[in-house]
Amino acid sequence: MQKKPYLIDAVIGNSRMLAALDRRGQLHRLWWPGIDRPQHVEESYAGVYVHGKSEKVSWLHQEPWQHQQSYLGDTPILQTRAYSPELQLEVTCEDEMVPQTDVMMRHYTLVNRGTQEHSLTFLYYSSMQMGENPLYNTTMFDFEHDALVHYRHQYAVAVSASEPVSGYQAGNVRENIEQARLNGNPIDMQKEGGLSWSLGAVGPGESKQITLFFAAGDGPDQACAELCKAVSEGREALRRLTLDYWKNYLDSGKQVRTGNEAIDRLYRRSLIIFRLMMDEKFGSVIAAPELDEEFSRCGGYAYCWGRDAAYIIAAVDRAGYPLMGHEFYRWTLKTQSGDGSWQQRHYLDGRLAPQWGLQMDETGSILWGMWQHYLMTGEVSFLEEVWPAVKKGAQFLVQSIDPETGLPLPSRDLWEERDGEHTYTAAAVYGGLTGAAEIARALGREELSISWRQAAENIRAAISGQLWNEERQAFFRGLKLAVSPEQMAKAKAEGKRTAVQVNHKGYRTHMIWEDPVIDASLLGVSVPFALFPAEDERAVKTADAIERSLTSQPIGGIKRYEDDKYIGGNPWILTTLWLAMYRVRQGQTEQAVKWLNWAVDHRTQLDLLPEQIDRHTGEAAWVVPLTWSHAMFVLTVLDLMEAGVFKGKS
CATH class of the missing domain: 1.50.10.10 (Glycosyltransferase)
Structure with a gap:
């Protein structure tokens, strides 16, 4: 897969497809059938050829095109306006995902801003590694549906337009498409293809329009069926559906x-x-659209963290979308580990994602969030639904207390950078236990409620007694900070308290007892x-x-x-x-x-x-x-x- 920019400028989606674009309107990433994975686009962009004036195709995302970009009102419909002083041509692209479909539309309006007539050909270059796999991709032209189809195994994307295709080529397309010449090759075991449309003469001040439809499906037949349906319904009907969906969504929330x-x-x-x-x-939520597929600068973002999600769902609930909150916490029921914990992060389908190790704050955050969700909705049936998970989660937290400090046992911190007994983690576990205690009380489990409340109070006492840093007039960031042997030796030489723990396999963890760093958490x-x-x-x-x-x-x-x-x-x-x-x-x-x-x-x-x-x-x-x-x-x-x-x- 070609290297992609870390920072993007725009996202469009419909909760089943998600796309990331830059400020020039170039499509860099397209996720389907989940918004987390897989991502199929290698390169995807449009261009124009002005007969008698262009030496080669002028691609809209490149110089000399000048760009302006905005969303269309309170919608995720992205409008990118490109202008070429050289060609005196303005091209506006409107990108959108149609709600409750597997269809993306890219609608182009081309306006002649010059004083002479233009004869235009519109072209589209599409390179896709379906399923994020560079091997065994096929690109073909489907004559029945007038469409370019990319597919590999179960993943397929079909591309067509509101106007009849004039030219097509599957495989080895880059050199030919630059000259607006496509050779008509109908199929190739390659990732790239190209399409062209003859738009004809456009006089000064006149315009032409063309809508491209991208439809995804489980195999070429389903993708083409989705495409056929979208093309037959037409852009205007699908646009009305999109506008109505987002208006209703915002109107249903807190104004x-x-x-x-x-x-x-x-x-x-x-x-x-x-x-x-x-x-x-699935009802789950990603931290962000993925920006670093190769983990070159970070560990990735297109996953669900219980910590992030607890804050996100608190905002979703308070903004007036309790059903979305309920769907999320229903999702957490299938991601809970057998020991009652919730691991660091998951794919949106609930499977365990790559991670650095257990973070106790994740479990605490989810239990806290469940109680907060109930406070917003008052639905006792929700508490009854989540009760088995609450019980297992609270018992896990109670059993995960360090008898030496009274704090939650060492785990990864919320920034996923260090191991220790962190103050933020302890606060999250306190929040989780108090939330669980309130749920137990609401359901008449008084004995468990009292027990979990006492466990939470013990954590509060441990923090009060051990985590205040008088010198810095702030709480310590934590205790038992895991460090290298050299860092521990240096701290010991400076008179700081240190410790060593040996696990049952004989491996040592070197620790500095107090972590004095000021941390926003x-x-x-x-x-x-x-x-x-x-x-x-x-x-x-x-x-x-x-x-x-x-x-x-x-x-x-x-x-x-x-x-x-x-x-x-x-x-x-x-x-x-x-x-x-x-x-x-x-x-x-x-x-x-x-x-x-x-x-x-x-x-x-x-x-x-x-x-x-x-x-x-x-x-x-x-x-x-x-x-x-x-x-x-x-x-x-x-x-x-x-x-x-x-x-x-x-």
Whole structure:
């Protein structure tokens, strides 16, 4: 598969297909039949040939074309306008996924902005590695459906248009298509193919339109059947279906009017992102569209983390979509491990994904989230449905306490970078146990409720007794931080407490007892897990230390932790909004609005929220969009609305 850009500019989808495009309108990735996998596109783009004026095809994503891009209102329909001063030609592409189908449409309008007549041929180059596999792909032209078909095993995509195809070629197409010459080869065991359409003469100020349909299916026959249906229904009917779907979706959620159009528009875009990132079939949610298929700079993002999802579903529920929340927690019932834990991350079909090891906060977050979902819906039937999983999960957490410290046993931290007994993890486990205790109480299991509540209180006592760092006036990030033997020896020489644990196979873990690093996740003791109230003196001092130590200069925003190296150590949208949410709870709403506005100011041109903002340029630095970022934005806006900050009303 050809190397793809890490950062993309736009996403379109319908909860069963998902696509990522850049600001020039080039389609880089297309996921189907899940929004997480597999991804089929290697290269996919359109061009024009002006007879008598062009030496070769002018591809719309290349120079000298100039581009403008926007979403069509409050929809995920992407509009990319390209203009060529050289050809005096304007081409507008509207990309959309048709709801409840396996169809993508790319509608092109070509306008002659010059003073002379143009004779135009429109061309499309398509290279697909079906199922992300470079081997055994076939591309063929289907005469019955006037379509180019890519297929391998069960995956197939058929491409046709609203106008009759003029030329086609399967295999070895690149050189010929550059000259607008396709040789009519009908089939080849290759990944690439090309199509052309003669659009005829276009006078000054006149326009031509053509709609391309991409239909996916289980094998060529099903893909062609989907294609035939879409072409027969036509673009206008499918567009009405798309517009109606998104209008109804937004109308069914909580309406927010803050008096600030940028905030309101970003709120609506966030609701759309939630739907795009949640899989229609399974009910699960991805952290982000995949941007690093080869794990070259990270471990991938197109998976479901229980931690991210707990925040995301809290936002989804509060925004007025409880059915989506219920579908997600129903999905968690089949992903729970036999020991009662939830592992770090899963594919959307529920299978275990690649991971770095157990994160105790995942289990705690899901149990906490189940109780939060019930608080929004009041549906006792939901509690009864999840009760077996709640019981197993709570018992797992109770049995996973370190008798030496009273904290959850060592596991990976929420950033997936270090092992230890982390303060955030302990707060999440506290939240999970209190949530489980409340569920047990609501279902009349008083004995278990009392037991789990006591286990949670024991964790609170352990944190109070051992995790306050008087020197830094903040909570320690954790205890028993796993380090290299050299790091432990250095710490020991400096007079710091260290320890060594030996497992039953004889392998040693070297540890520094206290981890003093200031980390934004320490806010979790108050928000959202309420282990300590926001007005608790230690929580206040910790939040102040976070703001003091982690504010990035000169751009602003809050970094994850001191000396963060990941992608350059940039401020994150979600950590900045985490501090905003804490300030709301604390009653410092002006400070909260300041941090909210920072996030709004650093959205992309298309109102998408990245994971990180470049600490030097202020531009998106990594992962666009990050679903967790959008969730924290929605939660912050709703917190401020409920605090009476905005003049508008929800």
